[in-house]
Amino acid sequence: MNPHLSNNDMPPIDQPVVWEPADAEEALALKREHGANAVWVAGGTLLRTQWEGGIAAIPAHMIRLDTIEGMRSIIDETDYVQVGSLATLKQCGQHAALQQYANALYMACRHIAAPAVRNLATIGGNVASAVGDALPALLVHDASLLWIDGEHTPLHHEQAAVDWMEQVRIGRRSLHAVLLGIRFPKGPVISGHLPVQSSVAVESTPVDLSANAVSFWIDEHGERWRELCFFRKLGRREAFTPSLVTVAMRCWISESGELTRVRVAAGGGSGLAMRLLQCELMLEGRMYDATWLPELARVAAQEFSSYSDPFAEAPYRQQSAGNLLAAGLWESIRDMEEGR
């Protein structure tokens, strides 16, 4: 800076004002005050790529969310695991409770961007972006979102992730809501254990896409059901890549091969993640048989609505999503049979 120039001489270069609310209520008040001129910022990783790419303008006001206390922890409760929205992707991709009870999310978080980004990026930001790779995982885990919302009475409320996605789809999401946390119900598990290798889930561990947490559930007839859960991401390269397609699936399989509580979801890129209800219907109560996997792939491809951009056409995204879902199920069964 030239010492002869005082601030008064400076031309009007816009610098954003950065606000540091102490709590969520204050964050809401700031947003109410500055409206469309203000954006929430948590890790800031997605916003920076949008600014640099000219997709979004640098706003006049930034409201930091990372100054708010108590939104970083992941808490393992009896019936659910609650993830604070400021938990980083790195935290989520290393957490034993998520590995066991929300495995699709755990795997998703390990494959978003690169380690340096995952150190900063938050799960809340990924979800609130509405196009994050974590969203299919939320859908298959029946996750719910904990909001504080200036447009909602009462201020605090819990909403199923799938309902929120629908609001986003029809353009009705609240612009005055702060995501406080995400709740992952544990489901009907009565017993479970973690595979040995997952107790030390560090960044350097080779990523095994088929690593499933093993959770069991014994029903009233004494039938044992085992959880199958997987997440797949297809990008334009092996790592540090935006997704072309992400898919997730979760279900329970009996010893005789019957599937139940099936959840199937797909998303990826800048498309909105969606539950694939026809696939779920097709699989619910069905006995596993590899011969119907091509049909599953077809149904999923048909049901998944995607989009085209310079890097992939919609039909390709749809077909690969279908293939990845059917293949993911095949691989999960193989892994189960091979004792993984």
Next chain:
Amino acid sequence: MLLNRENSGERWRKRRDGKEKVTGELRYLTDMTAEGMLYARVLRSIHPHARIVSLDASAAEACTGVVAVITHLDVPGLNRFGIATPDQPALCEDRVRYIGDAIAAVAAETPELAEYALSLIRVEYEVLETITDPLRALEEDAPQLHPEGNVLHRTSVKQGHADEAFAECAHIVRETYRTPRQMHAYMETEGGLFVPEEDGRLTVYAPTQHGYKDRMQIARILGWEEERIRVVSSPIGGSFGGKDELNVQPYGSLLALKTGRPVKLHNSRKESVRAGLKRHPMTIEMETGIDTNGRLLAHRVRIVADTGAYATLGAPVLNFATEHAMGPYRIAHVDIEGISVYTNNGVSGEFRGFGGNQAIFAMEGQMDRLAETIGMDPWEFRMLNRRQPHDPGPLQQEIWRTNGLYQVMEALEHSTIWQRRQSRLDAGMAAGTFIVDTDIDREGHGQSQPPWIKRGIGAALAMHGAGLGYGIEDPAGGRLSLNEAGQIEVAFSYEEFGQGLIATMEIMLIDLFHCDPSDISIIIGDTDRVPHSGSSTASRSTTMAWMALQRLKVPFLEAILQEAERLSGIPAQELTTGIGGIRRKLDMENVTEQSSVYAKAGNNATDELVISYSELAQQSVLEQLVFDTHFQYPTTPDEVMGGHFLYTYAAVAAEVEVNTLTGNVRLLDTYHTVAAGPVINPMGFIGQIEGGSVMALGFTLTEDSVMDDGHYMTKNMDTYIIPTIQDMHRSLEVEVIEDLPENDPFGPRGIGEIGSVALAPAITAAIRQASGVWVNHLPVARERLIQPLGVGQQEGVSPR
């Protein structure tokens, strides 16, 4: 010999610039600052093709904190640049031809002010038709981008009578190949610091591959004598051809002179993508015919290169592609025509491989398709058709003969990877058969491969010319001296852009003088301190440095030993150079013996030190210990424009995995064998081949600067996808052929490009074997390889 740490012994040396680079301590030229410096920014066109109706910079000039604004009116000399043909405006006068064209530049007290000032410059455009397709550019009613029209350059090679010969062919393969607009993606974007000196000179600290050429071009723009400019150009954070042409230098220089203050200018990545050079996208149609025995008879090629808005080195790139479009094969009847066409798609220019990558991809694709047509092994087919040792070059020009072609072909045939392919075929897996394998993960756990994972192995061959070629000034030389600090100093105008030139020179000097690295000083990249020895391009620096040192070592040694004799009284013939200074030979026999250099250096350490280099420097007239040499890079004697004389040979094999669920391709094991003469610096050699190979992997699978109506769709590294370490080969073997004919005077050949030219066709051949699909457009589209689950998979999808 497989090149690796074990086989390299003491030559496996850490490069002297390595630690500084990996720790980030090294200060690149774009890291430099100067007291009182200004920050510059460039206003670039927002339209790919438009007339400039009006330009008003007054508001920017009036802005507080803005020290200078320049437009074309501020260019005192020639308002054009371009290494070969200066046709690119430094600052556009009345027309813009691509989205990176510069219209004005600003120097201000802060980067933010400079950026703000750009927003105050008013440019009124009249938008013109964007020429996005070279074929549209060739139509009669297309807008003309340059006074001489839309054709930059044409090439033509006619040998024999192709038309008649095609009628005789038993089989003909016709195919159209397309290659991507690859970006150099160097880590350090273009930039520099421009300092007006008190003595009226200008110092330019800006990375380039040829400091003297930049000096000439900047002088031409400023209307100055070249000598008034000093260009400091190394170290460089990567170039790959992309920084050979001028980039920000005109703006930095003009602004520094206008303001009288140092000016810093450093492109953001976004601006680098927008303004920077790319590899020429080419469409190559090939029609190749063979007789009933599989011998090549006729070959017709049509190359269309999209050279973008300006010439830079578009013409030589097309020459090179044309020369390499018939590969290392004997073909009696050849009909090749090439055309390089101006469009509004960015600017294409020099890029590692220089047009060879595109042509070799197409030619090797033809060889594989022809071999398959007649059911012949692809390598056997190549052997049947390869050039004979005494054959002339592809342009019928005289070339320096080596056995490199035969040697690399034989090496590949015996490589583990090719043997593996052979044993699969022997086991009854015909080409196109899906191969299911057991994947062993890093912990050694076996996991049965799902049926949608297909593997294949392919190979390709390359003969790659080095040097600029016939008809282009290609100077070489160097200087060897004893400097004031008592070091053996070598000076070249070559540049260090990461390729390992400094490390290689250090080893060459230790080889020659048996001294310690601390006894050596290497001066490069500074026009005030180095002689004009040409550019670091076209795989030429290593050969040139070696040849220069061969010329300089005898007079230099004679002189310093004579000087040592004068000072010590010991006869010169009893003296030798060694660690720390001139030493007396203890064992005369050892000196003449051609034992390992390092063994000799070891002996030197125990030889009696007669006089240290620093004492010698203090007591001598140093001007008498300076030796220069000047010569030309070896060129073919035949008058064939662009024809090369020295060739390097390489063969590459690659194993890939195709996932038919997604069409994703992964490179597994890779093998490069290279015949390039003696290896000076093994670690550097592997680095060059591996780096070139990974760059070629990007060219093959993911990299393309996608454009829409003259605008980049891939504006940054988040959408322009280069390979990461996760995408690289699973393993890489480099086998070197070091033999050269007896008394070969040219020494080690450069290997800066050869690693990057033949991987693409090896990968596409492997994809063919794995999936049954011929790929002719790069990067490989997943859409071509994806299959519905369960189709074409004999195994079905049952896990058991």
